[in-house]
Amino acid sequence: MHIKSFVAPLVGAAATLAMLPAFAQTKVTNQGVTASEIVIGTHQDLSGPIKVWGVPVLNGMKLAVEEVNAKGGINGRKIRLIAEDSGYDPKKAVLASQKMVEKDKVFAMIGPMGSPTVLAAQDILFEAGVPQLFPLTAAEFTYKFDPSKAQERLKFNNLLPYVESTRAALKYMVDWKKPKSACIMYQDDEYGKNVYDGFTQQLEAMKMKPVSVTTYKRGASDFAAQAAKMKSDGCDLVVLGTVIRETIGLMAEAKKIGFNPIWLGATPVNVLEIPALGKELVEGLYSAAGFEIPYRDTAKGPVKEWAEAYFKMFNSEPNTQAVIGYNAIMTFAFYVQLAGKDLTGQKFLEALESGKEFKDIFNSPITKFSKTNHLATTITQVQEVKNGRWVLVKDGLSF
The missing domain is CATH 3.40.50.2300 (Response regulator)
Incomplete structure (x- = not known):
């Protein structure tokens, strides 16, 4: 092939490639920014x-x-x-x-x-x-x-992402407490599914199987059936893909029937409202966390x-x-x-x-962050409710 006939297609291809970034490049707005x-x-x-x-x-x-x-x-x-x-x-x-x-x-x-x-x-x-x-x-x-x-x-x-933080906290608790029957109750939505995924992935990595899996609809207030099922299934560690009201509600039902496993909440459980509202019901509750809660005093x-x-x-x-x-x-x-x-x-x-x-x-x-990673961190803590306050148990956790 003559050199000129080889170069011409290359030039055409380069011109085409030069236009591609206009389509592939991320469009980012400039609206909302003024001099002041x-x-x-x-x-x-x-x-x-x-x-x-x-x-x-x-x-x-x-x-x-x-x-x-x-x-x-x-x-x-x-x-x-x-x-x-x-x-x-x-x-x-x-x-x-x-x-x-x-x-x-x-x-x-x-x-x-x-x-x-x-x-x-x-x-x-x-x-x-x-x-x-x-x-x-x-x-x-x-x-x-x-x-x-x-x-x-x-x-x-x-x-802190739900999957990774649940995995890190669960790994620590299993290594520490040596439970035989790990179980989960989670909210039936995207949040709960992520906690469930972290739970099942970590158990699989540790060659364990979930003993009991139960869910609830967002906004539910009665957890008697879930508590009874997990007690019947012999759960000795329960991961909670819950928020505030559901965490306290489940633990209250569990206490009524003498069900007392190790409780481990996902990161949304690690809030002041849990010990403030749950009081003695939630003493001893563990949770995954991203940072220590600052108490004003x-x-x-x-x-x-x-x-x-x-x-x-x-x-x-x-x-x-x-x-x-x-x-x-x-x-x-x-x-x-x-x-x-x-x-x-x-x-x-x-x-x-x-x-x-x-x-x-x-x-x-x-x-x-980087061009390929838009998640800031996966480093996890475990905290416990002691005397009405969240107290650090272990930090720097991964899986």
């Missing part, structure tokens, strides 16, 4: 079944926004937070997301609440080029992405200052949920700062994927 502000959005359950999560999460976010803005904002821009109530209803989450994207023109969605609600609404964000950052669910769909689908690159999570240094500021602003004690909401905004602010004064969606995405590490004031594991 950055508009961000969130949807929380402020009136529904998990408002005990949604309200303090939003409070933590508000405290962080006030703190950032009091210091002059980020590269001269103040944060404006738009919050909508989803009531933990996927349909309301969809409507709220449409409103914030189309009307409020948010630059990013920060810390939206709940597995079913986030899953229902996230495609609205991706289609508009709006990043979904640090949602209040550790389900795999919030950080696992298909590299061939450019818009999925807009999902990032800094929460024992906290020190920056955490003490944060706890006092939270109490002063909201007249309520700071908790796990408040820490998560606060950190969601502070993590966002860190990467916006890194993106520079000439802020664009593309520069912000590059900052997130830069590998630069964010360290919070609560001694949580370091947050770090």
Whole structure:
């Protein structure tokens, strides 16, 4: 073949390839950014079944926004937070997301609440080029992405994932307590399924089989049948893919019938409300956790200052949920700062994927993302309720 006739197709192919990134490259919005502000959005359950999560999460976010803005904002821009109530209803989450994207023109969605609600609404964000950052669910769909689908690159999570944290905590408990009959009760939704997957994967890795598997519908309040089944099945360790009311309800039913296994909650169980409401019923309960809960009367240094500021602003004690909401905004602010004064969606995405590490004031594991990994960490703790407070049992756990 003559050299010119060989080069010509190559040049044509190169021109075609040069056009491909326009289709493959992630579309990221620049909306919501002006010379003086950055508009961000969130949807929380402020009136529904998990408002005990949604309200303090939003409070933590508000405290962080006030703190950032009091210091002059980020590269001269103040944060404006738009919050909508989803009531933990996927349909309301969809409507709220449409409103914030189309009307409020948010630059990013920060810390939206709940597995079913986030899953229902996230495609609205991706289609508009709006990043979904640090949602209040550790389900795999919030950080696992298909590299061939450019818009999925807009999902990032800094929460401890349910599968990995359940595996790490379960491995530790089995090695330590040597149970013979591991069982699980989990919520019949995306969150519960992730806890179940972590439970079954770890048992398989340890050459064990689940002795009893039982579920409940989200919003259920009667757990007598589940407690009776697990007692009958001889369970001596029960993993809880539950939230607050269900955890206490099941343990109350178990106590009535003299059923007293080792209880191990997934990460949503590790909240102040469990010992505050469950009292002596939940003494000895273990849970997977991401960080130590700060108690206002024992906290020190920056955490003490944060706890006092939270109490002063909201007249309520700071908790796990408040820490998560606060950190969601502070993590966002860190990467916006890194993106520079000439802020664009593309520069912000590059900052997130830069590998630069964010360290919070609560001694949580370091947050770090890359082009191929949009999950911040999988390092897990186990904590136990002792004398009405969550106490660290073991940290630095993996599986």
